[in-house]
Amino acid sequence: AQRVTQPEKLLSVFKGAPVELKCNYSYSGSPELFWYVQYSRQRLQLLLRHISRESIKGFTADLNKGETSFHLKKPFAQEEDSAMYYCALHSQGGSEKLVFGKGTKLTVNP
């Protein structure tokens, strides 16, 4: 069964501090992992995907197949990073669905 676990419901850091949002997955095949973000009063939107290995708004995420993890990291958090973050899994092979974690609410304090 496909499952995405985000162990922290809430995460609070100070501006300028490093931040790491944890995501672990369970999937027997080769997954595609993504991070979605929902800023206050905005729509949920795709933040980044593991396959592109890109940095978006200073965030990066590396897929660790050995640890089945896809943690989201940023070295210096900003107040505008405060949002709800969802980790999502997409199974390869043409699946039309995403499996979302329960989300982590990040608050960056001034």
Next chain:
Amino acid sequence: NAGVTQTPKFRVLKTGQSMTLLCAQDMNHEYMYWYRQDPGMGLRLIHYSVGEGTTAKGEVPDGYNVSRLKKQNFLLGLESAAPSQTSVYFCASSSILLAYEQYFGPGTRLTVT
């Protein structure tokens, strides 16, 4: 382009009442989805559609029905609302080739008293 739009934005229902939520997308996407978002539960898939005239059950389909009569529209119906259906409902759409990149609507906040 408006992207994904949802109607209405807010609604209050009494237990037992019915209503239909409308989702429309102008991106010519094949796939459409209905989710509910609840505190501590994240996003849960209610129903989805891979094309006009087809629908399928998601993770939490009970108490809901859907229809996709036109490619651009996806309707979510509650035949007899219950307080447990108080939630924020999101519609999303995606293309076949990039199914993982879902575009979300602004949400509908539904309260059932």
